[in-house]
Amino acid sequence: MFSLFSCIVKRVLRTVRSNRLPKPTSGVGRFVYKSNRVSLNLNRHPTSQIVLNGNVYLQSDLGDRGFVNISMAENSILLVDGDLILGPGVHLQVCKNATLTFGGRKSSSGSGITCNTRVMVNQNLTIGSDCLIAWDCFISDCDWHQIHNQPNTISVKIGDGVWVAQGVTILKGSNIGSGSIVASKSVVAGGVFGPQSLIAGNPARVVRHPVAWSRDLDPTH
Template identity: 30%
Template sequence: MLLFYWRKQYGVNLLAQPNTQIVGIRNLRTGTGILNVGVSYVGFAVAQDVARLNISGKLHTEGDVRIGKGCRLDIGPQATVHIGEGTYLNPYTRIVSLHGLRIGKYCAISWECQFLDEDFHAITYETPRPAKDPRITVGDHVWIGSRVSVFKGATIPTGCVVASGAVVTKAFTEENCLLAGNPAEVVRRNITWE
């Protein structure tokens, strides 16, 4: 497998497949670890799957971070996306951030997940809804199952597991819980995962 390493040219620790597309590489900071894009193999991904990073804002990674084949990150000019050490995003996960996203250390993000911190359309209500901070926060050591959608203002605390197909629309505060459903709710407490 042919790989490109961009340390000398752009000053980042980035290892990527040749078909990886990165726009705004100067807005990327990798810290001391290596950002691997499209490198790790998962059985259903194929070599032709293109990972695309469109970084108009800022993307910061710390430690070793993996972004799988077919992932797409679109980071708006005012947004900062931070991904912690030991975290990986499996294939076909999408991040669209116009405000901000923080994913903690040692998180496992399964395939086809979606993180979206913007509605893109205004909805007028008879009784106005209180404004909330649109940024998304994911604590340390969080496992997010396949096809989970995480929307603006959501917080997933440290040690939580989010069941496949869940839709997370609010800020949770209790750590080490299993979240499931649409909209997601706490269905189990005091869980652990490895």
């Protein structure tokens, strides 16, 4: 009986906390607390837009505590097309006039960023639907310092159903095809990678094709 009462109290408290969360600029979705271990720190310019066509769930899959940090500069856009999970230590930084797009969940059991990952956008960065991004990753479309006689910003696109494993770095000009896997600790320093590729190394290259994966473990294997 006490256990049931405790569960009900926790659910009510999460609902109350969720109702206090910032509202998106537009869309049918909202920010939702799924764990009392995660809090939202949102710093947005009045001209920025947060468009949620799915819910953004703030949850801790690994039991860590921390903040989801979202920074939105002047005229920036955060677009989420389906339900998305964000864990503690996730930092989303969208600079002036830049756009960050998440496809969110479409057909898999979940899509999002586990924890302790930074996504920095200077111009345009797209992460497709049903993607899974592990912890300790860095994804950006910009060098953030100027290398002479080279562009400092090139758009990044991660296709649908891509698994980005632990500790991966994805840099400007990277285009990763749908259904691919980026192996742990890989550095993708630009370039186009076809669909269903196993991408590994520093600098990253295709080491196997085709590959297939799913978010949930198969109990028969």
